[in-house]
Amino acid sequence: MTLQQELAVTPSAKLAVRNVSKTFRTNRGSVHALDRVTLNVSDGEFVCLVGPSGCGKSTLLNIIAGLETPDEGEVLTDGEPIRGPGRDRMVMFQEAALFPWLDVFDNVMFGLRLKPGLTKAEREEVAHYYLKLVGLERFAQANIHELSGGMKQRVTLARAMAPNPRVLLMDEPFAALDALTREQLYGDLQRIWEERQKTIVFVTHNVREAACLGNRVALFSPHPGRIREEFKIPLPRPRDINSVDLAEHATEIMRALKGHLRATEVQE
Amino acid sequence: MKRIVIALVFFAVLITAWQFAFNARIWSPVLVPSPKAVALYLWDYTFNPGSALKPNPNQWQLFFAIGITLKRLLAGYAIGLAVGLPLGLLTARFRPVRDTLGVLALGLQGLPSVCWVPLALLWFGQTEGAMLFVVVMGTLWSVVLATETGVRNVNPIYVRAARTMGSRWLHIWLKVIMPASLPFIVSGMKQGWAFAWRSLMAAEIFVSILTGFGLGQMLHYGRELNAMDQVIGIMVVIVLIGLLADKVLFSPWENFLHRRWGTSK
Numbered sequence: 407m408t409l410q411q412e413l414a415v416t417p418s419a420k421l422a423v424r425n426v427s428k429t430f431r432t433n434r435g436s437v438h439a440l441d442r443v444t445l446n447v448s449d450g451e452f453v454c455l456v457g458p459s460g461c462g463k464s465t466l467l468n469i470i471a472g473l474e475t476p477d478e479g480e481v482l483t484d485g486e487p488i489r490g491p492g493r494d495r496m497v498m499f500q501e502a503a504l505f506p507w508l509d510v511f512d513n514v515m516f517g518l519r520l521k522p523g524l525t526k527a528e529r530e531e532v533a534h535y536y537l538k539l540v541g542l543e544r545f546a547q548a549n550i551h552e553l554s555g556g557m558k559q560r561v562t563l564a565r566a567m568a569p570n571p572r573v574l575l576m577d578e579p580f581a582a583l584d585a586l587t588r589e590q591l592y593g594d595l596q597r598i599w600e601e602r603q604k605t606i607v608f609v610t611h612n613v614r615e616a617a618c619l620g621n622r623v624a625l626f627s628p629h630p631g632r633i634r635e636e637f638k639i640p641l642p643r644p645r646d647i648n649s650v651d652l653a654e655h656a657t658e659i660m661r662a663l664k665g666h667l668r669a670t671e672v673q674e
Numbered sequence: 675m676k677r678i679v680i681a682l683v684f685f686a687v688l689i690t691a692w693q694f695a696f697n698a699r700i701w702s703p704v705l706v707p708s709p710k711a712v713a714l715y716l717w718d719y720t721f722n723p724g725s726a727l728k729p730n731p732n733q734w735q736l737f738f739a740i741g742i743t744l745k746r747l748l749a750g751y752a753i754g755l756a757v758g759l760p761l762g763l764l765t766a767r768f769r770p771v772r773d774t775l776g777v778l779a780l781g782l783q784g785l786p787s788v789c790w791v792p793l794a795l796l797w798f799g800q801t802e803g804a805m806l807f808v809v810v811m812g813t814l815w816s817v818v819l820a821t822e823t824g825v826r827n828v829n830p831i832y833v834r835a836a837r838t839m840g841s842r843w844l845h846i847w848l849k850v851i852m853p854a855s856l857p858f859i860v861s862g863m864k865q866g867w868a869f870a871w872r873s874l875m876a877a878e879i880f881v882s883i884l885t886g887f888g889l890g891q892m893l894h895y896g897r898e899l900n901a902m903d904q905v906i907g908i909m910v911v912i913v914l915i916g917l918l919a920d921k922v923l924f925s926p927w928e929n930f931l932h933r934r935w936g937t938s939k
Contacts, residue, residue: 473834491837503835506935507853516849517839551936569839 419572421447426479438630454620462631496571502558511546536564556587743888750809762821787812787873812873820862824855
């Protein structure tokens with residue numbers, strides 16, 4: 407594989423989640439995290455999963471990542487069933503899961519070193535490319551604890567993108583950041599998504615964030631976790647989270663979310 | 675620079691106070707020798723060549739003793755680490771091992787290492803093996819426990835992140851779990867070193883053998899001969915070696931950890 411091929415924009419993958427159910431057993435009884443969830447994501451699509459905490463959306467993301475197995479149902483990428491974690495689906499976690507014993511550059515290199523078919527020089531070039539893409543090439547030799555929260559999540563993004571996955575799974579990656587930093591990252595993420603054309607599944611409990619980022623927003627409700635409704639967001643990009651058009655979409659989703667929550671409470 | 679000056683002043687005051695106590699003759703000079711007597715002893719057993727007519731028979735003796743002691747210490751410590759690290763990993767990884775070996779390690783770590791000496795003497799006799807055994811027993815358990823604690827404190831998100839990047843079994847252990855638990859492992863190694871040092875001194879004082887005179891044995895014979903200058907001189911040497919080991923063996927690691935992890939300095 408040459409460097410050009412490695413850095414080329416590769417086709418992203420289709421995702422199909424079919425009838426996935428998952429129950430966790432804890433000391434206090436069992437939690438029905440996912441109940442026959444079906445979700446189709448076309449290639450290059452940006453889908454946001456939104457819902458209150460504990461509704462199973464992170465569980466679904468972990469199942470797509472291959473970190474957990476469903477009790478029932480299956481997940482297909484381009485028609486192939488998922489067996490365990492794989493380089494084609496990279497995860498960007500909520501808290502910075504960066505390795506504190508490595509510097510910024512070696513963190514980005516971690517996944518690349520495990521990718522076969524590249525020379526050392528090529529791997530290093532790829533790592534530099536992605537650090538540049540997230541605007542941190544000057545911080546390659548920095549220690550993780552020297553970075554701000556926003557910079558850490560940029561490194562996490564670069565690390566997840568570096569092995570050139572076909573699907574990017576993001577689990578509330580911006581939840582711990584301050585509002586200003588978050589807005590910057592919304593812009594960056596949209597730019598990078600358009601440049602690299604990944605299929606992205608983005609989990610959040612922030613409705614406005616979901617409306618800002620997604621082509622489509624899937625609404626989850628808890629007990630048991632189900633997808634209740636889906637919303638298309640046909641706004642042009644790049645989107646500004648403070649725009650009025652976006653607020654209208656967010657309000658509509660929020661209203662639906664509250665309706666479903668009330669319905670669940672009545673049932674219980 | 676300022677820190678060095680403060681330290682020097684502190685030790686100068688300490689030695690002066692000692693000299694005053696000696697001058698005041700509160701205790702017999704047999705029990706409290708002067709700083710000068712101790713310094714002379716150290717000079718005699720290290721570099722003092724003696725005169726042409728009467729060469730010093732004790733020249734270099736202390737260095738031989740230090741060499742013998744350090745050889746025993748490093749051998750026992752190396753074995754303790756080589757066995758303790760993998761055992762610690764197993765203890766952390768497998769619950770049955772934790773419930774058995776883990777409990778044993780916790781119990782034996784509380785056993786003062788000098789308690790191994792009678793057993794070692796009966797098993798191995800007056801041999802190097804007896805001493806090695808005591809040092810290994812002194813080191814092993816604290817290394818096992820520190821490694822176990824370190825591994826169990828690794829944030830699971832690191833392992834999950836590594837798995838999504840294609841890392842598997844051995845790679846995860848070597849490249850994620852081991853480095854992530856490094857802060858604990860280094861402090862465990864440090865503790866293991868301290869225990870090894872203590873156990874060896876206990877062993878050398880009790881096990882007098884002909885395969886080499888270590889520092890502990892010199893301390894022991896200092897007592898037998900009522901040579902207080904020797905007793906105190908050897909104690910000073912033991913303290914200095916401990917300080918030096920800390921600076922040479924562990925400070926570089928600790929500095930690396932502080933720099934990378936951003937912990938207090």
